[in-house]
Amino acid sequence: MIYHTDYFPSRTVSSNGKTYRYFGGTAYLGLATLPEFRNILINNIQQYGTGYAASRKANVRLTIYEKAETAMADLVGSEAALSVSSGFLAGQLVLRSFPEASCTFFHAPNTHPALTHPRGKQYASYDKLVEDVRNFAARHPDKTPVVLCDSVTPEQNLYEHNWYEELPADRTVFIADDSHGLGIMGAEGAGIHKKLRGIPFRELLVCGSMSKGFGIQAGAVFASDAMIRRLWKHDIFAGASPASPAMLATFEQALHLYDRQRDRLSNNLSAFDKGISYINVFNRIKGHPAYGYNDESLTRYLLDKGFITTSFPYPDAQSPPVQRIVISAYHTGDDIADLCDTLRNY
Template sequence: MSYHIGSFPGRKLNLDGESYLYFGGTGYLGLQTNEEFQNLFIDNLKKYGTNYGASRKSNIQIDVFDKAEKLLSNIVGCERSLTLSSGYLAGQLMSQTFNNKYHQLFYAPNTHAALYQSKIRPYTTFTALNIAVREHLSTRNIKEIPVVFLDAIDFSGCNYPKFEALQTLPLDEVILVVDDSHGIGIVGQEGGGVYRSLLKLKPRELIVCCSLGKGYAIQGGAIFGNRQRLDALEKTAFFGGASPATPASIGTFIEAQDLYGVQRKLLKENIDYFLLLLKHKKKFHYMADHPAFTFSDVQLTEYLEALKIIVTSFPYPDEDAQLMSRIVLSAAHKKEDIGHLLKCLNVLPEI
């Protein structure tokens, strides 16, 4: 069931005059309603204005973008970064870049719609993907480099953290394009996401793109990779013709680094507390150090709602897709919130 509300859903939300605990969404660090974070954003809003609609190639350029991109590169562990107005735009830039006669596109299971340029269906298993990539390499024209798109965190536990299925591919001959929207800011060294761990797998080339709205709580997207690739992307009409992320958001990202660290610590404590006391872990798919706990039991959603707990549950990314249901912890949740959730879950029978 869908609900329409009049404010951002933090740890609680109001439905028809009644208060519910909210364990959904993607505000993992709980910053959207954090007063300290909001004050940083307001200060940057006063400095940079509400929006900047000019091209990044304009003769007047605000230096906050370059500063943020250098900082992101250091956090992620890449040679260069680019910021854009959204994670979806970042994904579309990458899919458009490789949608030509020199590359052959392959989509791993559960790949996000942001990475699609045309109606290519993803492979349902990594085994099928592996076979297809190897067949292509054995018969291809030398110019057709295989490009494999995938989500780092697809909530099935298939990819992050070990990427075991991905490692069955001939990665040294593959350009790897990875959406890390649900990992950046949350997992990895200092919230740097999956770039460093994937680089160790030694693909032919690694490019990671993401939304900055989930882990970092700002409207924007980013792309990470080697300097040559990112320099080329910066020169495209796609990048130059689009408005950038708002400078106020980018400035807030720079100034909120200490706060991000504090919130990551709180989130880790909440995840550890939940897992320590959760009796029936087999009911859920979950990943190390990530706050999302996916399940397929529709009755569980209804049961929790009856007990004044709302979780994420809707078909994604469209009405024809499979129902996506998950419990999501955030750094904003208090121990008593999680305690109440655990009390409701632990009385259920084991699978």
């Protein structure tokens, strides 16, 4: 069912004259409606405008880009970072930087469309993926296997599983989309990079959206200095409009709010976990605010009780519905308690 609304949903959403408690979406830290965060963004719009209609390679350059990218790299733990206008563009820029003539692409199960190469092989099994990459590397010393994956998927995830350790690291380019980990997972919201950098991959790149965990409309790539310089020179990067400088300035100035909101999210997750400790219908990653489930009747039951959760076919209309309860930093203690009480009566 589709719900139309005229306002960005926070802990509630109004649609068709009725107000619901909202436990969906991906605004994990509740930043889009946080007054302090909005004020920082508004002030930066006053300085930088609403957008930047120019190439990053133009002869007039805003220093905030390099300043914010340094802050991004420091937080994530990479040598360097590069910002773009969206997480999807970040993935496509990374893909286009590896030529088909010398590279072969291997997609882990449930890899996001942002990292899908048209000539890449799709896998349903991680074991089979690892086996094929190892065999490919042994048989084709002149080619580079490029392994593409999401850090967070329903079946496995890079935060709890280490399947990638079986890859021939010195031969492999490893690229992870960390859109659902950046800002909320790892120490200080650093995401997956600090864990992956311990593997001596030929090249490691982490990319993703900055909107879900950091609340800014932008994408980013985290990699070695040499790789970021290579991406900077790519014609896609030169030809695409950059992320809004006001957004990047807001990221750089809101680090203290990210810390505070992560603490609030952590408290909400602890309360929710305690309240549903006896319920076994959810699939989730420890510490992640999305609680997946398969029972469509639960979605209907919660709706009848005044709760909207995530429920829609993804990535296309023929796909099975993605169904999740999503906890955010903007939820109150009463929101969590009421949801737990409702689930107890299901």
